[in-house]
Amino acid sequence: MDHTSSHRPDSGQSAQSIGLVTTQTVTLFEQGDPLKLDSGATLQPITVAYETYGTPNDTLSNVILICHALSGNAHAAGHHHPNDTKTGWWDSYIGPGKPFDTNRFFILCSNNLGGCDGTSGPSSIDPKTNKPYALNFPLITIGDIARLQKALLDHLGIKKVLAVAGGSMGGMIALQWALDYPESVGGALIIASTPRLSAQNIAFNAVARQAITQDPDFNNGDYYHGPKPERGLSVARMMAHITYLSEKGLHEKFGRRLQNREQFSFALETDFAVESYLKYQGSTFGKKFDANTYLYITKSMDYFDPFPDPETTAQRLQKVHARLFVMSFDTDWRFDSSRSKELVRILNLHQKNVSYQEFHSPHGHDSFLLPDLEYSRSIATFINRLYDEELHRRHHKDRPA
Amino acid sequence: MTQYHDIAPIHATDASDLRIDQEIIASLVADGARVLDLGCGDGLLLEYLINNKNARGFGVEISTQGMHACIARGLPVYHGDIDQGLSDHTDGTFDYVILSQTLQAVRRPRFVIHEMLRVGKKIIVSFPNFGHWNIRTQLLISGRMPKTPMLPYEWFDTPNIRMCSILDFQDLCRQMEINIIKQIPLAAWGGLPRSPLKRHLVRILPRTISNLLAPVAVFLLEKGKK
Numbered sequence: 001m002d003h004t005s006s007h008r009p010d011s012g013q014s015a016q017s018i019g020l021v022t023t024q025t026v027t028l029f030e031q032g033d034p035l036k037l038d039s040g041a042t043l044q045p046i047t048v049a050y051e052t053y054g055t056p057n058d059t060l061s062n063v064i065l066i067c068h069a070l071s072g073n074a075h076a077a078g079h080h081h082p083n084d085t086k087t088g089w090w091d092s093y094i095g096p097g098k099p100f101d102t103n104r105f106f107i108l109c110s111n112n113l114g115g116c117d118g119t120s121g122p123s124s125i126d127p128k129t130n131k132p133y134a135l136n137f138p139l140i141t142i143g144d145i146a147r148l149q150k151a152l153l154d155h156l157g158i159k160k161v162l163a164v165a166g167g168s169m170g171g172m173i174a175l176q177w178a179l180d181y182p183e184s185v186g187g188a189l190i191i192a193s194t195p196r197l198s199a200q201n202i203a204f205n206a207v208a209r210q211a212i213t214q215d216p217d218f219n220n221g222d223y224y225h226g227p228k229p230e231r232g233l234s235v236a237r238m239m240a241h242i243t244y245l246s247e248k249g250l251h252e253k254f255g256r257r258l259q260n261r262e263q264f265s266f267a268l269e270t271d272f273a274v275e276s277y278l279k280y281q282g283s284t285f286g287k288k289f290d291a292n293t294y295l296y297i298t299k300s301m302d303y304f305d306p307f308p309d310p311e312t313t314a315q316r317l318q319k320v321h322a323r324l325f326v327m328s329f330d331t332d333w334r335f336d337s338s339r340s341k342e343l344v345r346i347l348n349l350h351q352k353n354v355s356y357q358e359f360h361s362p363h364g365h366d367s368f369l370l371p372d373l374e375y376s377r378s379i380a381t382f383i384n385r386l387y388d389e390e391l392h393r394r395h396h397k398d399r400p401a
Numbered sequence: 402m403t404q405y406h407d408i409a410p411i412h413a414t415d416a417s418d419l420r421i422d423q424e425i426i427a428s429l430v431a432d433g434a435r436v437l438d439l440g441c442g443d444g445l446l447l448e449y450l451i452n453n454k455n456a457r458g459f460g461v462e463i464s465t466q467g468m469h470a471c472i473a474r475g476l477p478v479y480h481g482d483i484d485q486g487l488s489d490h491t492d493g494t495f496d497y498v499i500l501s502q503t504l505q506a507v508r509r510p511r512f513v514i515h516e517m518l519r520v521g522k523k524i525i526v527s528f529p530n531f532g533h534w535n536i537r538t539q540l541l542i543s544g545r546m547p548k549t550p551m552l553p554y555e556w557f558d559t560p561n562i563r564m565c566s567i568l569d570f571q572d573l574c575r576q577m578e579i580n581i582i583k584q585i586p587l588a589a590w591g592g593l594p595r596s597p598l599k600r601h602l603v604r605i606l607p608r609t610i611s612n613l614l615a616p617v618a619v620f621l622l623e624k625g626k627k
Contacts, residue, residue, distance in 0.1 A: 323475070344479065345489045351435070351457065357468055357480040374465050381472045389475060 015097035017087065018053050021078035025049045025118055028151050035148060041138035045127070048152050049074045049118020050110035053094055054102035056158075061390050063158050064100055064383065065149065066090065066109040067166030067173035070240075070297055071289060073117035076109040077102075092371045099380040104387065105162070112173070113148040114140045114296040122292035123224065135221035140296060142169075142304045146176040150184070162390060163383050165189035167368035168335065169297070172304050175343070178322040179306055185322040187386045189379060192332050192368040194339035195346060196305040201334070204243060205298040208236035212291045221292050233291040234282035241281050246331035246364035250274065307346050317350040324354040325382045327368075327375065334365035355382070414449040422527040423449070425585050425619045426501055429525055430454055434496035437461070437521065439483045439513075440503030444471035451476070458495060484508045490520040497523050502551075502617075504528040505561040514577065518624050523582070527619040530586070532566030532612040551616065567612040570620065578625035584608070586615030 027047050029035050034044035051074045056063060066076050068089065077094035079087050090109075094100040100107050111119035114137070122137040129136075153161070164185055166174040171193025178188040197205070215232030217223055242250070254274040258264075261271065270276050307313040324347060328340035337358050347354040359375045361367035367375075416424050423446045430436060433455045438447045441460025444467070450456035459477035462468055471478035483500075484507050498521030500513070505528055507513045517524040529551045539547035546556040554561065565573075567586060574581055586608065611618065 323477075325472075341489070348459070348479075348489065349491070353477050355459075355472060355476075355478045355480075357478075377469055378472060381469050385473055385475045 015095055017091065018078035018095040018102055020082065021051050021053065021075070021080065021088070023049050023051050023074050023080075023118055026152070026155060028148075028155055035144070035151065037138055037144045037147075038141040039139050043120070043138060046113070046120045046148060046151075047118065047124065048110050048120075048148060049115075050108060050152060051075055051077075051088075052109075053077050053107040054105050056106040059394065060106075060158050061160070061162060061394070062105045062387060063153075063161045064105045064107050065153070065161045065164040065177070066094065066100070066107060067145075067149070067164065067170035067177075068109060068112060069166070069168040069170045070294075070301070071237075071285070072112075072170070073115065074109050074111040074119075075117075077107070090369065092369070093376065093379065099376045100165070100383070101380070105383070108153075108156075108158075110149055110152055112145045112297065114145070114293055114300065116290035116293040119148075121290065122221065122296060123290045132222075132224040134224065134292060137292070137296065139299060141300050142172050142176050143180060145300065146173055146180055149173070149177075150181055153184075160184045161186065162386055163187040163189060165191070165379070165383075166193070167191040168193055168365065169301055172301065175306065175324075176304075178320055178324060179316050182319040182321055186390065187323040187325065187382065189325045189327065189382065190340075190343065191327045192329055192335055192340075192365055193326075193343070194335040195307055195343040197302055198339075202302050204240065205302055208240055208298060209295050211235040211239070212295060215291075218291070221295075223291070228286075229291045230283070230286035233289060233294060234279075234286035236294060237285040237289075238278045238282040241278060243334045244365040246333065246362060248331065249362045249364055252362070253277075313346060314350065317347070317352060320350075320352055322353075323382075323386065324352060325378075326354060326356045327378065328356075328358050329361045329364070329367035330358055331362055332365045332367060414445065414452050416449070416453070419445060419449055421587055421589070422617050422619050423501060425587070426499060426525050426527060427454065429583065429619070429621050430456060430497050430499075434458075435494070436497045436499060437487075437490075437495045438499045438501070439517070440500065440506070441471060441476075441478065442467050444474045444476045444478065446499070446501060447471070447476050448474045483513055487516045487520045492519055493522055495521040497521055497525055499525045501525070501527045502529070505563050505565070507563060510563050511573070511577065514573075514579070518579065518622070523621060523623050525619065525621050526570075527617060528565065528570065529561075529617050530567050530612065530615050531564040532568060533616045534613050535616070537613075549616070567615065567618050570618070574620075574622065580623050580625045581620060582623055583621040584611075584618060585620075586611030586618045588614060589616070 025047055027045050029044040029046050034042035035046055036042055072089050075088045076090045077088040094107055096103050111117045113119055114121045116123050122133050124133055126133045126136060164174045164177040171190040174188045174190050178185050212229055212232040215229035217227045218229040223229060257273040259270055259273045259276040265271055306316055326340045326344050328337040344354055344356045357378055361372055363370050427449055430450055436450055436456045436458035438460040441447050441462050444460055447460045459479060460471055461479045461481055461483055463482055468478060468480050498517040504510055504526055536547040552561055
């Protein structure tokens, strides 16, 4: 989830950066039917921001859709300016020679519906009022997010993706794709994710939302022309950030080290290095992210529950053909391995083609973003096999009888 | 330019690619069966069963190397420790549960066999026979822990912690009230004879002396009728 954390160089890999990339936007649902949302509400028009990397092949059979997590955006790889110090949020995994190899695949990532980085969300202008939607923006679900992505791919003439991949909430979207568009998904990589939020997960989201809505600057969501609820959003982010790291990882990084001082202040100041780090993380995030988006997106995660009862589960899984690959990390406690195994158990019960792998990493939930050789190999092996089979099928189809 | 394109070629697995015990296991599996291959290693047997026997199902593997090999073959594989049980699966989920050359490496063989019989209608177990004459004579003459091409490890770092002979295994089956449907001791080990005749000859071994002569045995089992 933490696309702001610094990415270490991709040591030991002969991979390169994709280089300069630009975000594109397209407006969908301008005319005709609006997008129908799970809540019953409708939305139109909708702007979508997206980036692409690599080149589509002549039959468009090498498309991989990347789904971002809570705080991510369409900028998954490369950099926007030559002097950018920060790369896209999954740059370690997308690029020439990387697991999502842009020499082989055409990669697409779009900002989620409800987001604040180019795709329509609460901060977008409501054409009816010419003011930001704010809390007039309809509540959205993971299903709605996938639905808009599907509309984007339809617009681009892409009927089927070789694979859809995402970590954390991105993994939920990838799963949603496999369930909702079974004919359009070859494989799904569901990483550090869960089939549903637990009470504890919802509780964390609830406290985050409280922090935002209790901020005196929140103004019932209508803050776009005044001071923004940055403090509330920053507290929400600080708390969430703790859940993205492992206790051991955090302690190894900061321990009980004091920040710029030799002794305790014996005042309510920032004594510990970890406090200072979190404060920085929170305030950076508070300035650049939209608080309303945070409310809406956490809500969409809370609602996510594709398998609420055995009947619905059987019905939803009946048509699923995608090859599924569920991955987890041993120190992740936001969505720990047991949550991934829960998903695998459901899929196995219905005899779906599913693989599961757990990786060792000290970095907790954030592991899915960080370079790791075994994890890289598994991703690469899985999608290369999918593509090899695709080419194999095509070869045999093209051959005269 | 990348290090990731070491992908297994897509080809139909041939029976002669299999180890002999794997080929025999494959011959015991009915067409279209649902199988669970515990400790599936590089996935060769599972791939063969899926391609040539229309099997469905998946493998369980603990090693990263094995995981990558299975994924490269496009096989469904679960990264896990079979000692932790098969609690994810309901009773009788699989037509066959296979434990090929892995029994000797599990910590709780009784529990694993019990769980296999719960989730599988039939189970297939193959293991190296510690009663083989070569092992007996090695220990008798050298006085040291025997090593064979199948069991090449030093005693202090071997993963094979539960060695048994064919007689030992038969005793366990009796104790656990397991019905032995078939037992196929193999007369040879070492390499993969390509010739079908050699492969066939390996299976001809009188049961009475198999504990002495067979380096490996395959058992087809089911729960005993009470």
